Amino acid sequence: MGITGLALVWETKISYFERSQERRVENPLPSTTGRSAGASPSTEDAALAAACQAGDLAAYERLYELHGARMKSLARHLLGSRHDAEDAVQETFLKIQRAISSYRGQSAFSTWAYRILVNSCHDLRRRHARRRELSESETQNGNPAPEPRGPGAHPSLRLALERSLAQLPGRQREIFLLYEVAGFAHAEIAAMLNVSEAVSKNTLFQAKKVLRQILEPPRAAGRPE
């Protein structure tokens, strides 16, 4: 596939390592929703867990306010449709309630919840293995609708990337989505997927290598050994 999307004007160039350090926090709580005044993320996380264990439905609502949007986005990419993503998020909350007594603080409560989400997506994908849903970006005649231009990546690269993700093996796609799209740190991904940080890092590396090969075939010369 000839690549047209990897060129960036100098003004938008971002240092690779500056970008890789962004949004990597141990207990990410989205900044788009309000937090308890003066509460640290880990404190609120623990308080939320305790309230959910006590059966407080308001705590579940707070969990949804904090993480619902992110869960939906992640599930959307894991399952391919918004409808299935919402089903997965709904199922996740029910599973959280059923399993809440087994939560022992072995990881952050939010990390534990996302682990359940990932497993719910696995289950849903198996049940709907033959299900196909038209992309919501497609027009009725089957041609893709124009993508809105984002502030960073070239739109054709974004579209190419989304289609290339489907070619990744399941675990590579998951870890790529969790790290690069959802913004989780490797420690959190390791806890969610029950793998080591080393495996998470290595799998991400393999995923990006594959994506790079798909999106930009190797050049003939000048590549380091």
Next chain:
Amino acid sequence: MKVTCNDLERILRDAAPEERAAFEEHAKTCAVCAEELRSWNQISLAARELYEEWDSPALWPAIRRGLAGQADHAAEARSNWGWLTGWTPLSFGWQPAAAAALVVVLTVSAVWFLRPMPRNPGTDAGNTLLKNDALREADRAEAVYVQALDNLTAQAKPQLENPSTPLLASYREKLLVIDSAIGDLRAQAGMNPSNAHLRRALLAVYQEKQQTLEEILEAKR
């Protein structure tokens, strides 16, 4: 800290902050590495754009109804069947005993693999290079550990070849990922046999494989 073009893959895979900074400095004077980093960064940048949000006004009400209904059902079940909650069935077979024996072998091997390597006087605390004798010891210990892991894998093989449950299918996929990581790390360690950091990373992945195989055998019961 001196880094070269040959460090690119290692840096992209996993590197300490000072190594990353050193490589960025190197890339300022190396067009090839700069291009590699730029391409790598492009993928991350494009990935950020994949995050999407949309309104789902009916979702939370549906979740709330489900949670409330489930809570009512659980409360009813507790009041009817509370006297059963203390009962847990037990069953044992020969397989857990065999798995336990293998765990002992693996643990001893891991202790041998992890024991402190002899240091030469005068080397500073940050010296991570393994000397020849220590290297041979590490190789021997690794071979024993790998053999023990192979034995454990053979025990788990029947469940993994034709997984009968989604859980076993998930375990099989996890083992594929772990084996891929082992392959990569062994290749890296092969190119840098004296690098203790790589050896420790490899041991961590071996241990993860061991734990996964134990879980599979546990699930078999």
